[in-house]
Amino acid sequence: MTATDLSAPDTRGALRYERTAWGRRYTSADGSVREIWLLSVNSVKSRTLAEIAEAAAVAATGLPAVAGFGEPYRPTSVDAVSPQRVRVVAVGCGDGSHRLLADWDTEETARQYVRHTKPVLARTVEAERVNPGSACIDCEGLTSCSQPPRIPFLLGTGRPLRPHRRRSVSVSDLRTHAACPARFHLTRVLHLKSPEPENAAIRRGRAVDAWLNEQHRARRGCRATVLPALLPRLSAEESGPALRMLSEHAALCPLDGLPSSERVQVQKRLTAYDPELDVVVIADPDLLYTDAGGWVWRETKTASSRPWEGRPLLEAFPQLALAVLLLSADLLGGDPHRSRIELELLYEDGSACEELYPDDQRTVEEARRVIAALAGPWVSDEAFAATPGHGCHGCETLRWCRPGLEHTTGR
Numbered sequence: 001m002t003a004t005d006l007s008a009p010d011t012r013g014a015l016r017y018e019r020t021a022w023g024r025r026y027t028s029a030d031g032s033v034r035e036i037w038l039l040s041v042n043s044v045k046s047r048t049l050a051e052i053a054e055a056a057a058v059a060a061t062g063l064p065a066v067a068g069f070g071e072p073y074r075p076t077s078v079d080a081v082s083p084q085r086v087r088v089v090a091v092g093c094g095d096g097s098h099r100l101l102a103d104w105d106t107e108e109t110a111r112q113y114v115r116h117t118k119p120v121l122a123r124t125v126e127a128e129r130v131n132p133g134s135a136c137i138d139c140e141g142l143t144s145c146s147q148p149p150r151i152p153f154l155l156g157t158g159r160p161l162r163p164h165r166r167r168s169v170s171v172s173d174l175r176t177h178a179a180c181p182a183r184f185h186l187t188r189v190l191h192l193k194s195p196e197p198e199n200a201a202i203r204r205g206r207a208v209d210a211w212l213n214e215q216h217r218a219r220r221g222c223r224a225t226v227l228p229a230l231l232p233r234l235s236a237e238e239s240g241p242a243l244r245m246l247s248e249h250a251a252l253c254p255l256d257g258l259p260s261s262e263r264v265q266v267q268k269r270l271t272a273y274d275p276e277l278d279v280v281v282i283a284d285p286d287l288l289y290t291d292a293g294g295w296v297w298r299e300t301k302t303a304s305s306r307p308w309e310g311r312p313l314l315e316a317f318p319q320l321a322l323a324v325l326l327l328s329a330d331l332l333g334g335d336p337h338r339s340r341i342e343l344e345l346l347y348e349d350g351s352a353c354e355e356l357y358p359d360d361q362r363t364v365e366e367a368r369r370v371i372a373a374l375a376g377p378w379v380s381d382e383a384f385a386a387t388p389g390h391g392c393h394g395c396e397t398l399r400w401c402r403p404g405l406e407h408t409t410g411r
C-alpha cells in the first residue's frame with residue numbers, strides 16, 4: 001500500500017488516496033530487491049502494462065498493510081531499506097506456471113508508472129459512470145449508490161439463519177448448485193477450471209452465440225446473411241450442425257424489419273440487488289430490444305433434441321423465470337404491458353419460439369416459485385456437499401472431488 005494524504009479535502013472531497021497491489025511479497029536479505037507475485041487460480045493470467053507498472057510501483061514504494069471493510073489501510077511494518085530493483089512475477093497456482101512480467105530498477109519503475117498507469121488512474125478517479133456488476137459485492141459504497149436497482153425478495157427467500165458476506169449469483173450459478181453443491185463451490189466460488197477442453201455441445205453453442213452476437217451487434221438482420229463454410233473454433237464436422245442451427249435462426253431473427261428507432265442491446269449485463277438477502281443478482285440476456293414501447297428479452301438456445309414436453313418451460317429454462325421477475329419489477333423501464341420474453345430454440349432440423357408475458361400474474365407466480373426453489377437451498381447452504389450421480393461423468397471438477405471419484409470408479 002502506498003498512500004497520499006492531503007491537508008484539506010480536494011474538489012472530490014477526498015483527504016486520502018491509497019494505491020494497493022495484492023500478492024506474495026518477497027525481499028532480498030539486504031533489502032535491495034523486492035518481488036511481488038501476482039497469483040491467479042488456474043494458469044498465468046495476461047495483464048495490461050498499466051497493471052504491471054502499478055504492481056511494480058507499489059512494490060517499490062509501498063508498505064505491507066491491512067484494512068478492514070470501510071477502513072483506511074494501516075501499515076503493518078516499516079521497511080528501513082528502499083529497494084533498487086523490483087520484479088513482478090505472474091504465478092498460476094493451478095498448473096504451477098509462472099512468467100516474469102517486469103524486472104526494473106526503481107527509475108525505470110517510476111517511468112513505466114508515469115507512462116502506463118498514471119493516465120489510467122487519473123481516468124478512474126475522474127469517472128462518474130456507475131458500472132454495476134459482480135464487483136458490487138466488495139464495494140463499500142453500495143448502500144449509498146444509485147445502482148444496482150433494489151428488488152427486495154427477488155430470490156423469494158429471506159436471510160439465512162447465519163449471516164453471510166455479500167454474494168453475487170446468476171441463474172446459471174443456481175442451476176449448478178442444484179445439480180451438485182460441490183461442483184458449484186469448486187467452479188463458481190473457488191473458480192477452479194479443468195484444463196480439459198469443453199464438450200462438443202458447449203463449444204457448438206458458444207460458436208452459434210458468437211456468430212449471432214456479432215450479427216446483432218452490427219444491427220444486421222440474419223435473413224439475408226450468407227453463412228460461412230466453417231465457424232471459428234469448430235471443425236468441419238462440428239460446423240455442419242452449428243450452421244444448420246444458424247440457418248434455422250434466419251426465419252426467427254428479430255432484427256429483420258425492426259425499425260431503426262428501436263433500441264438493440266446484445267449480451268448486456270443486468271444487475272439487481274436484493275437488499276433483504278444482501279445478494280447481487282446478475283443476468284446476461286442474449287438480446288434485448290425495444291418493440292413499440294416495451295422491452296423484449298430474447299434467449300436463444302441450441303439443442304440436439306427437443307425439451308421434454310411435459311416439463312414446464314420456466315422450470316426447464318429458469319433464466320426465463322428470472323427474466324419474468326426482472327421485467328415485472330420494471331428493471332428496464334418501458335411499458336411492462338408491452339414487454340415480453342422470447343425463447344428461441346434452435347435444432348439442426350427445426351426451430352421454435354415461445355413467448356412469456358411479465359404482466360401475466362400466473363406467469364409471475366410460477367417464476368417466483370421456480371427461482372425460490374433454486375435459491376432457497378443455495379442461500380442456506382454452508383457445506384456444499386457433493387451429490388454423486390449421473391452428472392459425475394464428464395464433470396469438470398471430478399479430479400478434485402473424492403465422492404465423485406468414488407462414484408465413477410465404483411470404489
Ligand SMILES: [Zn+2]
Binds near residue numbers: 216
Ligand atoms: Zn439474427
